Amino acid sequence: MLTLAKIQDRTQPQARVVTQSHPTAGTFVKVGAVLFVITAIEFGIVSVTGLGALIIAILFLLSAAKFFLVVSYFMHLKWDSRLLAGVFVVGVLLALLITTALKFVNLA
Amino acid sequence: MATVTKTLGLLPRPTAQTGFWSWVTTVDHKRIGIMYLFAALFFFLVGGLEAFFIRLQLMQPDLSVVKASTFNALFTMHATTMIFMAVMPLLAAFMNFLLPLMIGARDVAFPRLNAFSYWNYLLGGLFLNTSWIFAFVKPGSVPDSGWFGYANLTSRQFSDGMGPDFWTLGLLMLGIGTLISGFNFLVTIVNMRAPGMTLMRMPIFVWTTLVTSVLVIFAFPAITVALFMLMFDRTFAANFFNVDSGGMVVFWQHLFWTFGHPEVYILILPAMGIVSEILPTFARKPLFGYSVMVFSSSLIGFMGFTVWSHHMFAVGMGPVVNTIFGLTTMAIAIPTGVKIFNWLATMWGGRVRFTTPMLFALGFIMCFTIGGLSGFMHALPPSNTQQTDTYFIVAHIHYVLIGGSIFAIFGGIYYWFPKMFGRLLSEKLGKWNFWITFIGFNTFAFPFHFLGLYGMPRRVYTYSAGYGWEFWNLVSTIGVFILTAGISLFLINVIATLRKPANAPADPWDARTIEWTIPSPPPVYNFAVVPQITARDHFWYEKYPDGEHGKAKKAKVPAKGGDHGIHMPGQSYMPALVALGIFVLGYGGLFSSVLVASSGFVLILLGVYGWAFEGDGGTVIEAGGEG
Amino acid sequence: MAHEQPHAHAHTEATNTGIDNRKLGFWLFLSSETIFFASLLVAYLIYHGQNGAGPTPKNLFNLPLTSVSTFVLLMSSLAMVLAVFTAQQGQARQSRNWVLATALMGLLFLGFQAYEFNHFFHEGLSLSSSLFGTTFYVLTGFHGAHVAIGVLWLTSVWFYGRKGGLGVDKAGDVEVAGLYWHFVDVVWIVLFTVIYLLEAVQ
Numbered sequence: 001m002l003t004l005a006k007i008q009d010r011t012q013p014q015a016r017v018v019t020q021s022h023p024t025a026g027t028f029v030k031v032g033a034v035l036f037v038i039t040a041i042e043f044g045i046v047s048v049t050g051l052g053a054l055i056i057a058i059l060f061l062l063s064a065a066k067f068f069l070v071v072s073y074f075m076h077l078k079w080d081s082r083l084l085a086g087v088f089v090v091g092v093l094l095a096l097l098i099t100t101a102l103k104f105v106n107l108a
Numbered sequence: 109m110a111t112v113t114k115t116l117g118l119l120p121r122p123t124a125q126t127g128f129w130s131w132v133t134t135v136d137h138k139r140i141g142i143m144y145l146f147a148a149l150f151f152f153l154v155g156g157l158e159a160f161f162i163r164l165q166l167m168q169p170d171l172s173v174v175k176a177s178t179f180n181a182l183f184t185m186h187a188t189t190m191i192f193m194a195v196m197p198l199l200a201a202f203m204n205f206l207l208p209l210m211i212g213a214r215d216v217a218f219p220r221l222n223a224f225s226y227w228n229y230l231l232g233g234l235f236l237n238t239s240w241i242f243a244f245v246k247p248g249s250v251p252d253s254g255w256f257g258y259a260n261l262t263s264r265q266f267s268d269g270m271g272p273d274f275w276t277l278g279l280l281m282l283g284i285g286t287l288i289s290g291f292n293f294l295v296t297i298v299n300m301r302a303p304g305m306t307l308m309r310m311p312i313f314v315w316t317t318l319v320t321s322v323l324v325i326f327a328f329p330a331i332t333v334a335l336f337m338l339m340f341d342r343t344f345a346a347n348f349f350n351v352d353s354g355g356m357v358v359f360w361q362h363l364f365w366t367f368g369h370p371e372v373y374i375l376i377l378p379a380m381g382i383v384s385e386i387l388p389t390f391a392r393k394p395l396f397g398y399s400v401m402v403f404s405s406s407l408i409g410f411m412g413f414t415v416w417s418h419h420m421f422a423v424g425m426g427p428v429v430n431t432i433f434g435l436t437t438m439a440i441a442i443p444t445g446v447k448i449f450n451w452l453a454t455m456w457g458g459r460v461r462f463t464t465p466m467l468f469a470l471g472f473i474m475c476f477t478i479g480g481l482s483g484f485m486h487a488l489p490p491s492n493t494q495q496t497d498t499y500f501i502v503a504h505i506h507y508v509l510i511g512g513s514i515f516a517i518f519g520g521i522y523y524w525f526p527k528m529f530g531r532l533l534s535e536k537l538g539k540w541n542f543w544i545t546f547i548g549f550n551t552f553a554f555p556f557h558f559l560g561l562y563g564m565p566r567r568v569y570t571y572s573a574g575y576g577w578e579f580w581n582l583v584s585t586i587g588v589f590i591l592t593a594g595i596s597l598f599l600i601n602v603i604a605t606l607r608k609p610a611n612a613p614a615d616p617w618d619a620r621t622i623e624w625t626i627p628s629p630p631p632v633y634n635f636a637v638v639p640q641i642t643a644r645d646h647f648w649y650e651k652y653p654d655g656e657h658g659k660a661k662k663a664k665v666p667a668k669g670g671d672h673g674i675h676m677p678g679q680s681y682m683p684a685l686v687a688l689g690i691f692v693l694g695y696g697g698l699f700s701s702v703l704v705a706s707s708g709f710v711l712i713l714l715g716v717y718g719w720a721f722e723g724d725g726g727t728v729i730e731a732g733g734e735g
Numbered sequence: 736m737a738h739e740q741p742h743a744h745a746h747t748e749a750t751n752t753g754i755d756n757r758k759l760g761f762w763l764f765l766s767s768e769t770i771f772f773a774s775l776l777v778a779y780l781i782y783h784g785q786n787g788a789g790p791t792p793k794n795l796f797n798l799p800l801t802s803v804s805t806f807v808l809l810m811s812s813l814a815m816v817l818a819v820f821t822a823q824q825g826q827a828r829q830s831r832n833w834v835l836a837t838a839l840m841g842l843l844f845l846g847f848q849a850y851e852f853n854h855f856f857h858e859g860l861s862l863s864s865s866l867f868g869t870t871f872y873v874l875t876g877f878h879g880a881h882v883a884i885g886v887l888w889l890t891s892v893w894f895y896g897r898k899g900g901l902g903v904d905k906a907g908d909v910e911v912a913g914l915y916w917h918f919v920d921v922v923w924i925v926l927f928t929v930i931y932l933l934e935a936v937q
Contacts, residue, residue, distance in 0.1 A: 025820055032813035039809060042928070043802045046935040055936050063928035066809075067921055074816045075917045076910075081754050083298075084762045091766030094326055094413065095773035102362055102777045105417070105429055217756045287767065295760045299750035325763060329771035337778065340873060345863035347785075348778060354785035354866050363774060720891070 022079050031073045038062050119718070121725050122679045133679040135219035136632060140226050141205030142528060145521075147230050148197035154237065155189035156595065158182045160588060163552075167585040169573040179569035180252035181243070181271070185236075187255035188275065191375065192282050193233040195509060198517045199378040200229075200289060203317045205528060207293060209623035209630065210311045212302025212639045217295035219677040220719060221288050227687035228285030235694050236278035242270065251275035254567065256368065257338070259349035259360035264342045270698060276339045277694045283328050283335075284690065290324035293317055302622075304641030308402070311621045312395055315402050316381030319409035323370040323377075326413070331367035334360060343700065358423055365416035373412040376476075376508060377405060379516035380447060383469045386523050387451055389619045390466035391458030394645055397450045404443035404450075411440045421492040430489040437487035441480065448477055463617070464538030468519030471546050475511020479504055482557065497567075500560025506553040518545070518598065523617070525602075530610030530629045537601040545594030552587025555580035620648040633674045633729065678725025686715035761911050765918045772922050775877060776929065779870040787865030790858050792934045797851075804847035805927050808882075811840035812920040815913045818901070822909040827900025830909060831893060834901065837916060838889035841882055848879050871930070878926055881919045888912055 042062050045055065072078040077085045122133035131139060162182050165173040174182065204222065208215055216222050242249035248269020253262045262272040297318050301310070338360070340346035347353035349360055388395045395401060417425060417433040451473055460466065482504040486492050495501060518541075526532045564577050571577055615624040622639055623630075625647050643649055689711030696705025750756060786792075818833035852872070860868045892901070892912050901909050 023820075025817060028813060028816045028820065032810065035809045035812075036806065039802065039805055042932055043798065046798065046932055056933065059928055059932050059936070063924050063932075066924045070812060070917055070921050070924065074812055074920075075914055076819075081752060083752055083754065084759065087759075087762045088766050088769075091326065091769040095769040097413075098330070098366060098770065099773045099777050099780070102359075102366075103780050105362060105425060217760065291760050291763045291767075294763055295756050299752055299754065299756055299759060301751050325767040326770050329767055330774050333771060333774035333778075336877075337873070340862065340869070346869040346873065347863065347866045348782075348869060350866075353787055353869075354782065356781070359778070359781065366774075717891070721895075 023073070028073065031069055035066055035069060038066050119681065121722065122681060124679075130679075132684050133223075133681055135215070135223045135677050135679055135683070137204050137208055137215050137219065137222060138528070138630065138632075138634075140222055141201045141203075143226055144197045144201035144204055144229070145528075147226075147233070148194050148201060151189055151193035151233055151237075152198070155186050155194050156592075158186035158189065160592070162186060163585040163588045165569060166571075166581050168582065169571050169578060171570060174569070176569040177247070177252065180254075180567070181250035183567055184251045184254055184271075184275075185240075188236065188251065188279075189233075190509070191255065191371075192279065193229075193236070195375050195513050195517070196286065197229055199320075199375070199513070200225075202313075202382060202517075202520055202524070203289075203293060203320075203378060206524065206623060207296060207314060207317055208300070209527075209626070209634055210314050210621055211297065211300065211305055212622060212635060212641065213296065213300040214634050214638075214674065215677060216292050217300060218292050220680050220683050221292055223680070224683035224687055225285035225289045225292070227684045228288075228690060229282060231687050231691040232278055232281035232285065232694075235281060235691060236274060239271065239274040239278075242274075246270060249274065251278075256364055257360075258364075259338065259341075259357045260351065262338055262342075263349060264345075272338070272342060273698050276335045276342070277697050280332065280335050280339075281690055281694055283332055285687075286324055287328045290321040290328070293321040294325070297321075302635075302639050302641055304639075304646075308399065309641055309644040309646070312384040312398065312401055312405075313378070313381035316377045316384070316405050319405045320374050320377045323374050323409050323412060327367045327370035327374070330363055331371075334363035334367070337363075339697075343697075358420070358425075361420050361423065362417070365419045366413075368419065369416040370409075370412045372508075373408055375513050377408065379472070379513040380405070382516045382520040382523075383451065383472050385621065386465045386469040386519050387454045388645075389523075389617050390461045390463055390469075391455045392461075392618075393454055393458035394620070394648075395450070396453035396456075398644065401447060401450055404446045407443040408440060411436065411443070415440055418487060418492070421489045422496045434487055434489045438484065441484050441487070444480055448473065448480075463522075464533070464535055464542055465519045465523035465617075467539065467542040467546075468515045468522065471542065472512060472515040472519065475507050475515060475549070479507030479509075479511055482507065495560060497565055498560040499556045499564045499566060502566055503553060503556035503560055506556065510549055510553065518542075521602075524623075525605070526612035526616050526628045527623060528629060529606060530612050531605050531608050532612050532616055533601050533605050537597055537604075541594055541597040541601060543594075544590060544597060548587050548590030548592070548594045550587070552584050552591050555584045555587075559584075618651075620645040622647050633676060673728035673730050675726055675728050678722075678727065680719070680722065680725070682715045682719035682722065685718065686712055689713075689715055755907060757907065757911055758914075761914050765914065768918065768922075772877075772925075775874045776925070779874045779930065782866040782870050785866035787867070789864040789868060790855070790860050792867065792871075792930075795855050795858055795860060796931055796934055798931060798935050800847065801851070801927070801931050804844050805923065807840050807847070808844045808920055808923055811837045811844065812917055814840060815916045819906065819910050819913045822901045822906035823903065825903045827896070827902035827905075830901040830906075831896040834889055834893045834896070834909065834912075838886050838893060841886040841889065841916075845879060845882055845886065848875065848882075852876075875926065875930070878919070878922055881922070885912075885916050885919050888915065 042059060045051075045058060045062075048055070051058070071088070077088070122129060124130040124133070131143065134140065161174055162179070165171055165179055165182075204216075204226075207213075236251070239250045246269065248267070248271055251257075251271040251274050253267055253272055253275070257272060257275055260266060262275075297310070297314060301307075337346070337348040341348050341350060347355050349355045349357050351357065384395055384401060414436045415433060417429060418437040421430055421433070482500065486495055486501065486504060522533050522538055558580050559577055562576055562580075564571065564575070571581075610629070612628040614627050616628070617624070622641070625639065626635060639646070689708050691708070692711055693705055693708025696702070696708050748756070750759075752759070814833050814837040818830050818837060821833060822830035855871075860871070862869055862872050889912060892908060895901075895908070896905060
């Protein structure tokens with residue numbers, strides 16, 4: 001709600017802004033390549049022994065990186081209005097909160 | 109003039125403006141709001157009838173007005189009907205009708221989705237209630253496991269009838285429409301306000317609609333998942349709540365209440381918004397502390413997600429978890445209390461007119477406060493252990509839902525009736541309505557506090573003499589009779605008024621918000637010219653440029669339409685068709701019939717594709733002529 | 736008086752935020768869907784290890800195979816973004832081709848999933864055999880259902896562009912379909928890690 005109030009409120013309705021694609025097709029291909037590489041690393045790293053619990057952290061970080069890349073680049077949030085990012089982030093945070101709480105409560 | 113567009117080249121777009129099909133194919137938020145109102149009032153009476161039988165059965169010890177199994181069905185359906193088919197849709201009626209009017213828009217963001225939400229609701233409600241009909245042939249068809257359907261009572265092992273299946277499928281159906289309304293209202297509020305209507309100039313009812321919609325879109329997915337899990341357990345022998353396989357029945361409670369707690373704020377926030385609109389008008393003072401009210405509503409919304417396990421204090425989660433949720437629950441009482449003080453301060457120093465809407469608003473403040481106080485008492489885990497599953501909880505529920513939501517709704521109906529129907533409800537009948545309802549309600553519900561503290565459990569179909577419960581049960585049932593009389597007066601008022609000529613003025617109450625600047629009832633396009641907003645309560649300052657105590661200026665009559673016409677969205681069969689498909693699919697799921705389910709799917713696909721390919725459609729009309 | 740007027744430009748209404756209504760509405764929907772999948776995921780997490788007498792994840796999972804299907808889905812996301820990009824650039828025919836490519840890759844992913852489900856079933860894992868069976872099939876099954884709906888949607892968009900391709904005027908439709916598709920991919924990223932990768936860790 002605070003985010004909504006803070007966003008520059010343009011109450012003079014404006015014509016829909018045609019999103020100028022700042023990125024090029026090349027940008028997306030590069031992101032695609034990075035995604036492929038990360039997935040390959042994930043596949044490889046699971047058979048590495050001796051890392052202990054660290055491996056779980058690494059896997060989470062890697063998949064978080066993929067998540068972030070797809071959402072910011074492929075879903076265009078990097079160039080879109082901050083409101084859209086805010087909307088999605090609220091959902092993700094709440095999802096994390098509920099997942100953590102339910103997992104914790106059920107362990108207790 | 110008719111448009112010539114055809115869906116898939118086959119079906120012409122509907123254009124009827126009167127008659128049955130005009131209602132089935134309407135996408136006008138005002139008509140949709142009116143349909144919600146009448147359907148919800150119908151279900152309110154159904155739920156009331158169920159309550160009537162409950163109270164008859166409990167009037168005295170050891171009665172056999174109904175069988176025990178029927179009693180279980182009665183309290184389950186009473187609650188489910190009242191929450192999902194009465195209170196929520198009654199609030200939706202207001203949100204639908206008023207939202208575009210209050211922000212200076214011509215309709216909501218997605219008019220066809222809006223229509224779909226309504227048909228989905230109506231058919232979902234009918235679906236659930238056909239269980240009563242099936243019960244004649246197949247006992248156990250009516251949902252009877254309580255409105256929160258706890259696992260594993262609802263498992264196939266302990267409830268082999270169709271009851272839980274009706275409940276699961278019915279709620280899944282109803283949830284779809286509610287979710288979609290949530291998205292619709294949010295986009296409307298964020299994107300379709302008139303020029304000058306900043307977020308902090310919106311009527312407070314719009315703010316509560318916004319917060320409610322946020323709650324809807326984040327709470328309903330949780331119950332959707334819980335219901336699917338239950339359905340899979342019952343239909344495919346899945347193990348989500350199967351103890352033998354390691355399933356945890358408490359997991360159902362967690363998921364359900366993750367939805368269930370935000371749900372109760374969904375039930376009260378719009379009602380609070382209604383009261384916040386009524387009080388300033390009849391106190392002739394602006395709402396006290398508007399920003400604080402906005403902030404409190406938002407805080408209540410957010411914190412509503414952090415308190416759910418207070419419904420589970422007696423389940424054995426342990427002292428740490430109990431303490432955390434006890435603290436969060438007590439915390440949420442703070443913004444709620446703040447709102448109550450703001451309402452009181454709104455009236456303080458005002459020139460109060462005790463019209464019927466005002467009386468209901470005042471009744472709300474008193475009764476909701478009582479309900480809030482009992483709620484606060486539940487918030488302490490040790491006390492809760494004594495109160496939970498007793499009538500003390502039932503007292504809380506009914507004070508916040510009837511004394512709170514329903515009173516606000518009645519107030520809202522009296523207040524906005526002229527805007528919706530062009531006629532003012534009788535004030536004389538209205539006052540009788542209010543007082544008898546108020547006395548009847550308190551007579552019926554206040555004894556629940558005593559009964560609870562004397563140890564009477566919830567959901568018992570009878571009780572033995574000698575516990576000391578006889579007297580208050582009798583009083584409560586007498587209260588129901590009085591309450592029935594009060595509600596009958598309401599219905600008489602509505603029916604009688606609808607037969608009178610529609611000649612109400614645009615602004616019968618001398619109100620503050622812009623829905624009162626347009627005729628009663630509004631033309632299909634709402635505003636001939638989209639208003640330019642210069643302040644909160646913009647209309648008031650137009651009327652009284654010299655302040656409250658100055659002379660009223662004659663309100664500016666909206667100018668005739670501009671040079672370009674007004675684009676109105678096109679009517680459509682598709683929303684009703686998709687809703688019908690889901691309805692049929694529901695029966696397919698209920699009877700595990702591939703044929704029926706497939707027919708449902710086909711209807712849905714036809715409706716969705718028709719919807720997608722028919723486009724926005726629509727007509728352009730000139731303001732001043734009825735388009 | 737009403738005039739007849741076709742409305743090819745109905746979606747250029749002005750909005751307070753400058754964001755298209757459908758785009759905003761769809762992001763709200765996606766935000767809501769995160770809670771949906773989180774609830775399903777939580778069930779998988781809390782019931783992890785309850786294999787009953789049946790096969791365990793380690794018995795069944797074929798990480799190389801699933802990694803390939805993950806790769807396919809990721810590349811389908813790339814195809815999708817190129818579909819949106821080319822539509823916005825006015826390259827109507829290319830856009831339509833990329834949409835079809837995305838749908839086909841999605842179909843391939845579903846093929847992998849169907850094979851996997853079938854294999855697991857024959858090894859004794861079913862919805863009712865154990866909590867692992869229940870939570871695995873429901874979580875990945877709901878995801879698969881979302882992919883299937885996406886394939887249907889994309890195929891419909893491809894069909895929609897049969898005359899003249901998917902150019903600038905239809906870019907908004909491609910974009911919304913794209914948002915859905917990427918979200919489904921993003922959910923899989925989470926599922927792949929939590930279900931398969933963590934299982935494979937020694």
